[in-house]
Amino acid sequence: MKLHILGCGDAFGSGGRNQSAYLVEAEDRFFLLDCGPTTLLAMKRAGYDPRRLDAVFISHLHGDHFGGLPFLFIEFLYQRPRDKPLHITGPPQTEERVRQLFRLMYGGSAVGELPPVRFHILEPDQRATVEGIQVLPFRVPHQTQEISLGLKIQLAGKQILYSGDSAWSELFIEHARGVDLFLCECSFYDRGTGNHVRYVELLKALPRLECKKLVLTHLGEEMLARKKELAVVVAEDGMVIEI
Ligand SMILES: [Zn+2]
Ligand SMILES: [Zn+2]
Numbered sequence: 001m002k003l004h005i006l007g008c009g010d011a012f013g014s015g016g017r018n019q020s021a022y023l024v025e026a027e028d029r030f031f032l033l034d035c036g037p038t039t040l041l042a043m044k045r046a047g048y049d050p051r052r053l054d055a056v057f058i059s060h061l062h063g064d065h066f067g068g069l070p071f072l073f074i075e076f077l078y079q080r081p082r083d084k085p086l087h088i089t090g091p092p093q094t095e096e097r098v099r100q101l102f103r104l105m106y107g108g109s110a111v112g113e114l115p116p117v118r119f120h121i122l123e124p125d126q127r128a129t130v131e132g133i134q135v136l137p138f139r140v141p142h143q144t145q146e147i148s149l150g151l152k153i154q155l156a157g158k159q160i161l162y163s164g165d166s167a168w169s170e171l172f173i174e175h176a177r178g179v180d181l182f183l184c185e186c187s188f189y190d191r192g193t194g195n196h197v198r199y200v201e202l203l204k205a206l207p208r209l210e211c212k213k214l215v216l217t218h219l220g221e222e223m224l225a226r227k228k229e230l231a232v233v234v235a236e237d238g239m240v241i242e243i
Pocket of ligand 1: 218
């Protein structure tokens, strides 16, 4: 299994990093974890044909995590049409919000004309299988009204835990046990707004994290300024992680 980091930035594009998108290749599957606005350009820059995508897993409905879908849609409608459906998987409201977003961005003739897509809604703690990719979603503390999910992905005998956006949660200790990679957001060093991971908290939990590999992502300006001091591997756009 291979994870290609297409975008490891936060909502503000801190450090000039692309917004959230992680491309996974395993067996004959090709899918995204999150799809920020910069995803299509990052895929093209890395030389990938977007038509190869089987599925997109959305952690939560913030623009930096799902705002890239309309660009994939117009690519599939006008530039590189695809026959097989793209499986879009995300928390409750995903279908409505994605359709609304597409309508806002490309209304008029595009209304209602999505390329072939199939929506799958994830409920917290209910396992699902999409195109042979197993996912265990669980609710994380990031939004209050809407549901933000952490995603535990399993395929080809490998497991990836992706925090999505979240404050630090003891659930990560439980779900990280034995996984091959824990991709954990870490927006702040020690400041923060209470709905993102702070590095100082993560450091305290580090001895109890039993994942095989830990990579920090979604770094904000405060974290980037202190990058040299960090004791944990930090994601970079373009980084490829063999799992
Ligand atoms: Zn975010
Ligand atoms: Zn968010």
